[in-house]
Amino acid sequence: MKREERRQEIINLLVESRAVDLDDIAARFGVSKMTIHRDLDDLERAGVLRKVRGGATIDPGTRFESDFRFRELQEADVKRALAETAADLVEPGMTVMINDGSMASVLGDVLAEKKPVTIITNNAAIMERLKGLSGVTLIGLGGIYSAKFNAYFGIVTEEALSRLRADIAFISTPAASGRLAYHMDEAVVRTKRAMMTSSRRTCLLINSRRFGHTALHVLADLAEFDTVISDKALPHDTSADLADGKTAVRIANKEKTT
Amino acid sequence: MKREERRQEIINLLVESRAVDLDDIAARFGVSKMTIHRDLDDLERAGVLRKVRGGATIDPGTRFESDFRFRELQEADVKRALAETAADLVEPGMTVMINDGSMASVLGDVLAEKKPVTIITNNAAIMERLKGLSGVTLIGLGGIYSAKFNAYFGIVTEEALSRLRADIAFISTPAASGRLAYHMDEAVVRTKRAMMTSSRRTCLLINSRRFGHTALHVLADLAEFDTVISDKALPHDTSADLADGKTAVRIANKEKTT
DNA sequence: ATCAAAATCACAAGAATAATGTTATAATTT
DNA sequence: AAATTATAACATTATTCTTGTGATTTTGAT
Numbered sequence: 001m002k003r004e005e006r007r008q009e010i011i012n013l014l015v016e017s018r019a020v021d022l023d024d025i026a027a028r029f030g031v032s033k034m035t036i037h038r039d040l041d042d043l044e045r046a047g048v049l050r051k052v053r054g055g056a057t058i059d060p061g062t063r064f065e066s067d068f069r070f071r072e073l074q075e076a077d078v079k080r081a082l083a084e085t086a087a088d089l090v091e092p093g094m095t096v097m098i099n100d101g102s103m104a105s106v107l108g109d110v111l112a113e114k115k116p117v118t119i120i121t122n123n124a125a126i127m128e129r130l131k132g133l134s135g136v137t138l139i140g141l142g143g144i145y146s147a148k149f150n151a152y153f154g155i156v157t158e159e160a161l162s163r164l165r166a167d168i169a170f171i172s173t174p175a176a177s178g179r180l181a182y183h184m185d186e187a188v189v190r191t192k193r194a195m196m197t198s199s200r201r202t203c204l205l206i207n208s209r210r211f212g213h214t215a216l217h218v219l220a221d222l223a224e225f226d227t228v229i230s231d232k233a234l235p236h237d238t239s240a241d242l243a244d245g246k247t248a249v250r251i252a253n254k255e256k257t258t
Numbered sequence: 259m260k261r262e263e264r265r266q267e268i269i270n271l272l273v274e275s276r277a278v279d280l281d282d283i284a285a286r287f288g289v290s291k292m293t294i295h296r297d298l299d300d301l302e303r304a305g306v307l308r309k310v311r312g313g314a315t316i317d318p319g320t321r322f323e324s325d326f327r328f329r330e331l332q333e334a335d336v337k338r339a340l341a342e343t344a345a346d347l348v349e350p351g352m353t354v355m356i357n358d359g360s361m362a363s364v365l366g367d368v369l370a371e372k373k374p375v376t377i378i379t380n381n382a383a384i385m386e387r388l389k390g391l392s393g394v395t396l397i398g399l400g401g402i403y404s405a406k407f408n409a410y411f412g413i414v415t416e417e418a419l420s421r422l423r424a425d426i427a428f429i430s431t432p433a434a435s436g437r438l439a440y441h442m443d444e445a446v447v448r449t450k451r452a453m454m455t456s457s458r459r460t461c462l463l464i465n466s467r468r469f470g471h472t473a474l475h476v477l478a479d480l481a482e483f484d485t486v487i488s489d490k491a492l493p494h495d496t497s498a499d500l501a502d503g504k505t506a507v508r509i510a511n512k513e514k515t516t
Numbered sequence: 517a518t519c520a521a522a523a524t525c526a527c528a529a530g531a532a533t534a535a536t537g538t539t540a541t542a543a544t545t546t
Numbered sequence: 547a548a549a550t551t552a553t554a555a556c557a558t559t560a561t562t563c564t565t566g567t568g569a570t571t572t573t574g575a576t
Contacts, residue, residue, distance in 0.1 A: 002561095003536095031537085034538080037553080053550090122400075131382060139412075145389045149403060154397075156397065156401070156422070160414045165399055177331045312524085
């Protein structure tokens with residue numbers, strides 16, 4: 001087991017139990033305490049946890065957000081499955097918008113296979129990965145860089161979107177409840193909405209675990225999307241509400257990951 | 259001598275003689291032919307040279323441009339000197355525009371020291387380096403990504419610039435002759451000009467070796483700039499023409515690099 | 517077509533870097 | 547003050563990068 005795996009595991013433990021004991025994990029992974037100290041130090045610097053005497057806890061500064069940060073680092077399999085399913089909606093030659101978030105970054109990687117394709121995004125991770133790939137026309141959205149979301153936002157971003165038009169926009173969300181999707185940041189919501197407005201079709205990507213959460217701002221009514229993709233069946237109330245609308249629901253299958 | 263030094267040297271040799279012999283450079287650096295093969299393969303992939311039987315030549319596809327590409331990889335000292343001099347024009351708190359080009363990337367690094375500072379750029383290298391630095395507000399300009407210049411261009415970029423305003427714009431150019439600066443690409447020219455329009459003051463950065471070259475499009479009259487920075491005195495005709503105008507000329511000093 | 521030079525490939529040796537462990541010392545907690 | 551935990555500095559061990567070697571294939575000239 002190598003360094004990064006071990007750290008990922010520490011995060012997973014933390015998500016489950018909200019706190020970990022240093023001696024305990026050192027024994028569990030069969031490494032010295034010093035190594036765990038270094039792991040925790042680095043993870044603390046990265047902002048995912050807080051060291052306390054004898055171990056670590058999840059950073060109590062923010063509530064939902066910390067939860068969010070954790071999930072960002074996990075569930076790569078779910079993200080991959082959602083991305084693969086989303087990619088089915090894209091044909092070579094299309095113009096696609098992708099928003100911020102790590103889920104979205106994975107989608108960027110997957111869509112690079114569909115070349116030729118034009119990708120419009122404010123997601124810095126995607127820009128870095130896709131720039132220079134032949135067959136991929138990359139249109140970066142400018143704006144004020146946000147380290148928190150590793151993406152660009154603001155008036156500049158929204159103005160740029162108002163001058164562009166895509167075949168489909170892929171929007172991801174960290175929270176949904178009932179028929180509404182939520183986000184904690186206003187600037188992010190505005191950018192996502194601008195993408196929806198500038199696209200012929202829209203698709204929401206949501207991890208099934210995010211259902212039942214809310215956040216400060218309403219992002220959209222799920223019925224506004226042409227397609228909603230998740231990794232498990234939607235909660236009953238949600239799916240019932242959606243049943244008679246025009247919104248298609250697709251469930252991604254983790255197993256048959258290509 | 260390590261790998262990168264050796265490769266840099268190979269490039270230098272190539273700039274001088276337009277072609278190198280594989281056996282020759284293997285002997286010169288005291289390494290095996292296989293190592294040189296690998297160097298040349300990588301440099302070829304990076305687009306700086308073309309392998310031919312027995313050695314390599316500069317990529318004959320483009321003329322001026324290939325020359326340009328080479329210089330990009332060299333003269334780090336000149337770039338540094340120009341950047342340091344340019345940085346003197348910036349006070350903490352200012353908003354600065356920086357254009358594409360490797361010269362400009364160096365300037366980005368140097369300006370990061372002047373925090374707090376707001377940096378507006380279409381230069382992908384700068385975005386990657388500066389994003390997330392505390393004290394630096396990064397405003398990325400969107401647009402269509404150009405692998406050739408590693409920057410973003412087009413209507414989106416220009417529109418974004420039209421909504422922004424900076425204290426000073428740093429413009430670099432690969433060619434100047436008489437009192438005019440030139441560039442081979444129209445989209446790049448438009449972006450640079452948009453930056454000039456959106457800034458209170460403007461500053462041109464030019465490597466002295468670039469004087470005497472021209473290119474397809476006129477970028478600007480040197481007299482349009484408030485300041486012109488170079489690493490050696492300007493050619494006589496140029497400086498005479500500039501003498502009675504309001505343009506200040508500054509010569510960067512390689513030695514006193516901070 | 518044939519031969520010699522050059523290029524490529526696959527693997528091994530060596531160098532450089534990163535990760536981990538050890539021990540000693542300092543800081544906290546009780 | 548004693549015990550526990552954290553930090554720091556250095557030693558050791560893994561891992562990764564770089565280079566070299568020799569076998570094999572390709573190329574270009576005759």
